[in-house]
Amino acid sequence: MSISKDDILTALTRVEDPELRRPLTALGAVRKATACDGYVGLTIALASNDPNSQREVRARLEAAVRSLFASRDEEFKSLSVEFEGASAGTKVQANAPSAQGHSPIPLGQKAATDAGQDSPSGIPGVRHVIAVGAGKGGVGKSTIAVNLAVALARKGHAVGLMDGDIYGPSVPTLMGLDGYDALVRENMLQPFYLHGVKAMTIGKLVDPDKPLIWRGPMAHGAFRQLVQQTEWGELDYLVIDLPPGTGDVPLTMTQLLKLTGAVIVCTPQKVAQDDAVRAVKMFQQLGVDVLGVVENMSYFIGDDGKEYDLFGRGGAEMMAQRLALPFLGRVPINTALRRNSDAGDPTGNFEPTAGDSSGDALKRSLETLAQNLENQVALVSMKRAASTPKLTIS
Numbered sequence: 001m002s003i004s005k006d007d008i009l010t011a012l013t014r015v016e017d018p019e020l021r022r023p024l025t026a027l028g029a030v031r032k033a034t035a036c037d038g039y040v041g042l043t044i045a046l047a048s049n050d051p052n053s054q055r056e057v058r059a060r061l062e063a064a065v066r067s068l069f070a071s072r073d074e075e076f077k078s079l080s081v082e083f084e085g086a087s088a089g090t091k092v093q094a095n096a097p098s099a100q101g102h103s104p105i106p107l108g109q110k111a112a113t114d115a116g117q118d119s120p121s122g123i124p125g126v127r128h129v130i131a132v133g134a135g136k137g138g139v140g141k142s143t144i145a146v147n148l149a150v151a152l153a154r155k156g157h158a159v160g161l162m163d164g165d166i167y168g169p170s171v172p173t174l175m176g177l178d179g180y181d182a183l184v185r186e187n188m189l190q191p192f193y194l195h196g197v198k199a200m201t202i203g204k205l206v207d208p209d210k211p212l213i214w215r216g217p218m219a220h221g222a223f224r225q226l227v228q229q230t231e232w233g234e235l236d237y238l239v240i241d242l243p244p245g246t247g248d249v250p251l252t253m254t255q256l257l258k259l260t261g262a263v264i265v266c267t268p269q270k271v272a273q274d275d276a277v278r279a280v281k282m283f284q285q286l287g288v289d290v291l292g293v294v295e296n297m298s299y300f301i302g303d304d305g306k307e308y309d310l311f312g313r314g315g316a317e318m319m320a321q322r323l324a325l326p327f328l329g330r331v332p333i334n335t336a337l338r339r340n341s342d343a344g345d346p347t348g349n350f351e352p353t354a355g356d357s358s359g360d361a362l363k364r365s366l367e368t369l370a371q372n373l374e375n376q377v378a379l380v381s382m383k384r385a386a387s388t389p390k391l392t393i394s
């Protein structure tokens with residue numbers, strides 16, 4: 001059986017605060033613990049802000065977690081530790097400064113304020129955070145994330161797009177950010193504003209040609225800074241494009257943010273479904289509502305206007321049904337979508353004849369996704385409001 005949050009908490013009963021010499025669990029210092037697929041996330045509140053204490057506690061926590069995994073003969077992948085109300089102990093180094101020679105905030109430096117402590121989403125001014133994930137790469141997750149963000153913005157919402165795929169950022173290409181430089185004002189990154197969307201990506205902060213290799217704590221720090229050191233302002237929706245599969249980034253995200261939910265992108269084939277099911281389970285294990293499934297590359301419309309079923313149309317919809325998840329809609333394989341994506345022009349997908357031979361099928365399918373997503377967000381928000389106890393004093 002895989003290691004659960006309770007197993008982690010039990011293992012931590014032996015870890016003492018170096019100054020107070022009492023177990024962290026007895027001190028109520030373990031504020032949050034998550035465990036998923038070998039990745040462990042902990043939020044710890046220490047009495048002191050001393051970096052040496054934080055380092056010591058981190059080492060003790062890691063030793064305890066490692067020995068738990070070893071005792072169960074399970075693979076330990078990474079531990080990310082977030083110190084609450086104190087400067088994060090995770091330092092991040094970028095591969096290189098930005099190619100354009102501007103001066104973004106050095107990764108590793110902390111924002112002026114500890115952002116979002118009192119905001120429901122974890123980011124001040126942001127109402128809904130929606131993660132877009134997929135079981136595997138290449139299914140069109142980033143493409144769907146970008147087009148969902150643009151579609152929501154075209155409906156009149158204030159929308160942000162964060163490229164959480166820190167290992168392989170696609171947002172610079174998909175949003176057409178070439179030629180734009182990241183700007184920093186008062187220690188905060190200013191998002192790019194294109195296609196009606198505020199966007200931020202690590203792809204504009206590091207050398208675009210260097211491989212992005214992040215160890216667990218570095219990935220945690222990079223993600224944290226993109227979220228917390230970007231001046232998002234007031235947003236109805238912040239869409240986060242996650243790396244494919246399960247891993248440390250989703251875990252970090254749930255440590256830092258309170259999500260409205262996640263969207264899963266899947267192609268119709270059985271192998272894609274199998275991986276998507278794993279992604280769904282991961283979100284459920286992390287306590288994130290799955291708002292729905294998108295079937296991308298569902299079918300192909302030829303020059304003759306006929307629809308061709310290449311991958312087994314309806315496969316992802318059936319998977320959603322099996323898991324009792326909402327189905328948000330399907331997007332056809334479309335040459336115009338690929339072309340506009342390569343050209344960094346998602347707005348082109350919403351032109352009346354965007355879909356070439358398919359007429360406005362592309363535009364309609366993207367708008368339907370956004371509408372269905374909005375409906376699910378409203379539903380989840382209503383359910384949460386109904387389950388929040390209210391105190392009436394008469």
Ligand code: ADP
Nearest residue numbers: 137138139140141142143297332333334338341
């Ligand atoms: P992922 O984020 O899952 O790795 P991407 O969004 O980067 O995938 O998409 C991979 C490639 O497939 C990109 O070139 C993109 O333009 C293309 N693509 C995605 N969805 C479609 C689609 N429905 N029709 C045509 N091309 C698509």
